[in-house]
Amino acid sequence: MEQSILELKSVSKDFGDGNSTIRVLKKINLTVNKGEFIAIVGPSGSGKSTLLSIIGALLTPTVGEITIDQQIVHQQYNKKLNQIRAKKIGFIFQSPNLIPYLDVYSQLRIVAHIAKIDNRQGERRAQELLKRLDLSHRMRNYPNELSGGEKQRVAIARAFMSDPSVILADEPTASLDSVRGRNVVEMISQEVKSSNKAAIMVTHDERMLDLCDRVYNMEDGLLSQK
Amino acid sequence: MFLAWKEFSRNKLRYTLLSLIMIAVLFLVFFITALSNGLGYADSAAISNLNAEYVILSEEAEGVMIKSELNNKNLDEVFELLGNEYSPFAITISALERKNERSVDIVYFTVNTSRYGDVEITEGKNLSELEENEVVVDESIKGFGFELNDTILDSRTDIEMVIAGFTKDHVYSHMPVIFTDESIGFQAVYRMEDTYNAVLYNGEMVELDQYEVQTLDETIKTIPGYSETQGSFTMMKVFLVVISVFVSSVFFYVITLQKTHQFGILKAIGANTWFITKSILIQVSFITLIGLIFSNLAFYGIVQVMPEEMPIILSWNLILGTGILFLCLNTIGALLSIRKVTKIDALEAMGRAE
Numbered sequence: 171m172e173q174s175i176l177e178l179k180s181v182s183k184d185f186g187d188g189n190s191t192i193r194v195l196k197k198i199n200l201t202v203n204k205g206e207f208i209a210i211v212g213p214s215g216s217g218k219s220t221l222l223s224i225i226g227a228l229l230t231p232t233v234g235e236i237t238i239d240q241q242i243v244h245q246q247y248n249k250k251l252n253q254i255r256a257k258k259i260g261f262i263f264q265s266p267n268l269i270p271y272l273d274v275y276s277q278l279r280i281v282a283h284i285a286k287i288d289n290r291q292g293e294r295r296a297q298e299l300l301k302r303l304d305l306s307h308r309m310r311n312y313p314n315e316l317s318g319g320e321k322q323r324v325a326i327a328r329a330f331m332s333d334p335s336v337i338l339a340d341e342p343t344a345s346l347d348s349v350r351g352r353n354v355v356e357m358i359s360q361e362v363k364s365s366n367k368a369a370i371m372v373t374h375d376e377r378m379l380d381l382c383d384r385v386y387n388m389e390d391g392l393l394s395q396k
Numbered sequence: 397m398f399l400a401w402k403e404f405s406r407n408k409l410r411y412t413l414l415s416l417i418m419i420a421v422l423f424l425v426f427f428i429t430a431l432s433n434g435l436g437y438a439d440s441a442a443i444s445n446l447n448a449e450y451v452i453l454s455e456e457a458e459g460v461m462i463k464s465e466l467n468n469k470n471l472d473e474v475f476e477l478l479g480n481e482y483s484p485f486a487i488t489i490s491a492l493e494r495k496n497e498r499s500v501d502i503v504y505f506t507v508n509t510s511r512y513g514d515v516e517i518t519e520g521k522n523l524s525e526l527e528e529n530e531v532v533v534d535e536s537i538k539g540f541g542f543e544l545n546d547t548i549l550d551s552r553t554d555i556e557m558v559i560a561g562f563t564k565d566h567v568y569s570h571m572p573v574i575f576t577d578e579s580i581g582f583q584a585v586y587r588m589e590d591t592y593n594a595v596l597y598n599g600e601m602v603e604l605d606q607y608e609v610q611t612l613d614e615t616i617k618t619i620p621g622y623s624e625t626q627g628s629f630t631m632m633k634v635f636l637v638v639i640s641v642f643v644s645s646v647f648f649y650v651i652t653l654q655k656t657h658q659f660g661i662l663k664a665i666g667a668n669t670w671f672i673t674k675s676i677l678i679q680v681s682f683i684t685l686i687g688l689i690f691s692n693l694a695f696y697g698i699v700q701v702m703p704e705e706m707p708i709i710l711s712w713n714l715i716l717g718t719g720i721l722f723l724c725l726n727t728i729g730a731l732l733s734i735r736k737v738t739k740i741d742a743l744e745a746m747g748r749a750e
């Protein structure tokens with residue numbers, strides 16, 4: 171039997187500004203198993219980023235329940251929540267969000283530090299990731315010295331750094347050329363298959379979909395399999 | 397640790413400027429405080445350092461020493477009532493002649509040198525060892541070119557005296573004090589007969605009819621202008637400290653608030669609040685310490701090149717107290733903005749990662 175890593179049970183999210191609320195996500199059910207790579211497509215403003223943020227424990231759902239590795243995420247204490255973010259989730263945001271005063275290598279080391287990975291192992295993993303993402307020669311550069319695509323690749327390396335169970339990627343290829351973009355998606359796919367993880371990628375790029383196991387469509391807060 | 401240092405080394409200019417501001421603010425606090433302490437001190441130090449627990453004044457003086465007048469008959473009466481002879485005390489303001497230069501304002505403290513007791517001597521003889529026409533002078537007079545064994549000439553009476561010893565911390569209204577014996581006679585300069593301001597004595601508090609007996613502290617407080625001067629100085633110091641502490645802690649508040657974005661990132665990758673707080677605390681204490689160290693060095697340097705006559709007093713307690721105060725309030729300033737940042741969620745802090 172396939173084992174699920176990630177489960178969403180009728181998750182809804184409302185955004186309100188006092189007098190009016192909009193329901194951005196509507197009763198979303200989703201199960202992702204080990205070794206599965208899922209894609210979500212859909213028009214702008216349909217709630218894709220919001221969904222990823224909720225799965226990534228950055229937002230709390232208005233209703234519903236999310237479990238990662240059989241743990242109900244949103245019932246955890248704050249302290250636990252930080253550890254879930256650090257160890258279980260690798261988040262690739264829509265923009266790179268690097269820390270401006272850290273060089274590329276340190277961006278990764280800080281993750282190891284927060285996730286309490288020991289030094290030796292962290293060093294090794296950081297170097298390996300940088301090599302895989304073709305960034306070894308950029309190791310000592312700072313974010314403002316990198317191109318948009320390079321920054322995005324650092325952000326990807328950072329998401330892989332803590333060896334998370336779930337990888338969440340919000341348009342990771344938007345600022346990359348098609349060859350590099352495809353490379354990155356292949357990397358995510360490889361990472362998922364080889365170490366039995368789960369990944370969800372939001373994308374606008376139809377050419378990447380063949381690398382994914384299932385494709386979902388997000389339309390006005392409703393998720394449906396294609 | 398790691399984060400704090402990385403940020404410093406990546407933003408050297410910014411943090412150098414911030415440290416400079418901290419140094420300047422602290423320097424200002426120390427300098428102004430030291431100066432006003434010094435000025436307040438030079439006003440009345442000689443009186444606070446008088447060798448007496450109690451001061452006996454004439455009744456009409458209403459507690460004000462320089463209004464008090466006691467003649468020889470009064471003295472005899474007081475000594476009889478006390479059952480002991482204590483030192484009489486007279487304050488006489490005058491000046492000393494200098495060759496080819498403006499005369500120097502000084503003040504004579506006329507006492508009975510054998511009964512007054514000893515004062516702290518930095519050089520030469522003490523009061524009880526003085527011989528005829530010898531005097532003990534506050535060392536601040538050295539700033540006017542006088543040295544041990546110099547002969548000094550009073551400009552009003554042409555009395556000649558010899559500096560036999562130096563004492564310290566005896567300045568009165570910013571003038572150096574000269575301790576003279578009754579035998580020299582300054583207590584009779586302005587009157588036909590000996591006129592003293594007070595009798596100084598140590599021992600038990602007594603009640604005397606027709607005389608005012610008060611503690612030395614009370615006497616200091618009734619020096620004309622004393623409480624007004626000290627009040628102004630205190631006010632000045634309080635305002636200085638309050639305003640500069642406020643400015644510096646608001647500064648740290650704003651600086652930290654600017655880091656919202658990176659705190660958001662750190663939180664999103666799983667850092668807890670303590671991890672973020674720790675690095676801020678390190679930075680705040682480091683900058684404050686740098687400020688303390690260098691402002692003190694600057695203060696020490698400026699004291700070296702300042703003219704001798706400018707009174708400066710700064711104690712370690714004050715430096716330490718100010719340091720701790722700034723450290724606490726800067727930290728509070730930074731913590732307030734951290735609290736604000738941790739309250740909103742990571743996503744918002746990152747600007748919704750758009």
Ligand SMILES: Nc1ncnc2c1ncn2[C@@H]1O[C@H](COP(=O)(O)OP(=O)(O)OP(=O)(O)O)[C@@H](O)[C@H]1O
Nearest residue numbers: 185186194212213214215216217218219220221264
């Ligand atoms: N904090 C918020 N407050 C109010 N409304 C919000 C908030 N966050 C998101 N929304 C709204 O929710 C909807 C979904 O936003 P979301 O960012 O998930 O869209 P998306 O599918 O990722 O779009 P895109 O493809 O452009 O990135 C949008 O209409 C947005 O305006």
Ligand SMILES: [Mg+2]
Nearest residue numbers: 218219264340
């Ligand atoms: Mg989006």
